[in-house]
Amino acid sequence: MSGGSAPDGLKVLIVDDESFMRRTIRLMLRAVGRFRAEEADDGDAGLALVPIFRPDLVLCDIHMPRVNGLQFVEQLRNHRQGELRHTPVVMLTGSAEEETIMGAARLTISGYLVKPVSPKLLGSHINAIFPGRQAEWQR
């Protein structure tokens, strides 16, 4: 697991090129528990933020300009700071095409959620990724 979580909840990095979606995901996180969220508008910006923010979890879109979600995960898994390579990533995307899903499956990811995603579903995925750590983020 990557860098230490803050006392006020798990740290989540939201990577999505659509600002409305970033805002909506942030609101969903607020609805299910206590999280500290940071946002990046593409994979490149996400990779720049990871060593600074040191998220517990990344929620990542796939289709984005410049560095897309799959490239983001690939580069994160080869990060020069070894402790960041294992940061859990959940793909949160509108892409349900087989080709994209297979591309994601070849990477090490912790989940693949197709939009629209309910806060409840997001919460249950987070619960599954962090077993025994409910006290850190559940209200």
Next chain:
Amino acid sequence: LLGGDIEVASELGHGSVFTAAVPLVSAQCPVIATARDAHACDASLEGMRILVAEDQVTNRWLIRRQLERLGGMVTDVEDGRAALAAFNVGRYDLVITDCHMPGIDGLELVRLIRCAEASDGADPLPILGLTADVTPEMRERCLTVGMNNIVAKPIDLIRLHAAIVLLTSHASAGAIPDEASRDAELFDPSMYEQLFADDVAEGHEWLGAYLASAAQHGVRIEQAAAGGNRSELRAAAHTLAGSSLSVGAMRLGTLARRVETVAPNASEEEVHELADEVILAMRSAREAIICFMATPALVA
């Protein structure tokens, strides 16, 4: 698009300001109507003969004014008795009646109209009821006496216009889809309810942000379809689909998803048709969301 404007102000070395303005309605207005709203609905009521029964002077005047602006030919009366008299001597394509009026109220008026039609063997007129009481019991009473649908008060021009278009387009078939399921297809508020349990202002701000964002992607889709730029069309449709499905604009989101899927290989004609459908669906979603913001309890 969406009756709004997008402006860009740019100063060299200082950056750019993008402003998206979408006209939204206020829940406080007794009747909500603007010139922009009138343009938002394209379906004309040209030549439609409409009998309006409403005891409140201001509402009556505003409904008449707006229906006439949409091309309707309106006869307005102040109560059920006058409406019945007008019905007996005139020819109408539609009756709109307030439910609560002194003397013969809307329910009794409709019952009498349906009796007269039955005894004359005449085709039933489409009838819309107007009421602030939108409980299932009241709706049931209205439909039982013979109304085809009800529109909630305070009256929103867009909602009224949409109800008229829907009702008159289904009049020959004699059946209209259930209002609740249709509204849910245009805008399903379940995500809103999960995100904003108490904070209406924040929820409305979120919906407003969605409308502004959707408008921008709508422009992208129109331009990409017109210019034959398939990759841009696909990207814009992808983004619009994701945000629309997440906010609960299910029909718009599904259509945008279809555009995204077919964009690479569809014919020019198909692309234009689909882009037009997306824009129309966006308009309907906007109307449904605005109605929800004006009267959230009706859609929820």
